[in-house]
Amino acid sequence: xxxxxxxxxxxxxxxxxxxxxxxxxxxxxxxxxxxxxxxxxxxxxxxxxxxxxxxxxxxxxxxxxxxxxxxxxxxxxxxxxxxxxxxxxxxxxxxxxxxxxxxxxxxxxxxxxxxxxxxxxx
Numbered sequence: 001x002x003x004x005x006x007x008x009x010x011x012x013x014x015x016x017x018x019x020x021x022x023x024x025x026x027x028x029x030x031x032x033x034x035x036x037x038x039x040x041x042x043x044x045x046x047x048x049x050x051x052x053x054x055x056x057x058x059x060x061x062x063x064x065x066x067x068x069x070x071x072x073x074x075x076x077x078x079x080x081x082x083x084x085x086x087x088x089x090x091x092x093x094x095x096x097x098x099x100x101x102x103x104x105x106x107x108x109x110x111x112x113x114x115x116x117x118x119x120x121x122x
Contacts, residue, residue: 005031007072011062014071023058030055079114086110
């Protein structure tokens with residue numbers, strides 16, 4: 001469930017500006033503020049079913065944008081690549097290879113890049 005929520009959050013981060021204002025607000029309340037459908041409905045003065053419909057349509061739109069543009073998939077691939085590079089640098093440092101100063105600098109850059117968008121990655 002967490003992975004699905006993380007994915008929806010990423011989709012919202014990447015493609016949220018392409019949604020209608022209503023979809024953006026409702027999905028933001030649902031995923032970012034962790035409000036229930038009932039709480040959002042109460043705030044907006046509409047039925048829970050209406051909120052559910054906005055969430056469903058908004059998520060479908062986000063998935064369609066991802067199908068067409070693939071920005072989240074590219075982001076995930078780049079993060080996997082960065083994690084792989086960091087692992088190789090860590091291995092080289094542990095093995096005591098010659099260019100320790102350069103490896104430490106590369107490690108620091110990789111750690112900073114990974115920390116800027118940190119989220120659980122398999």
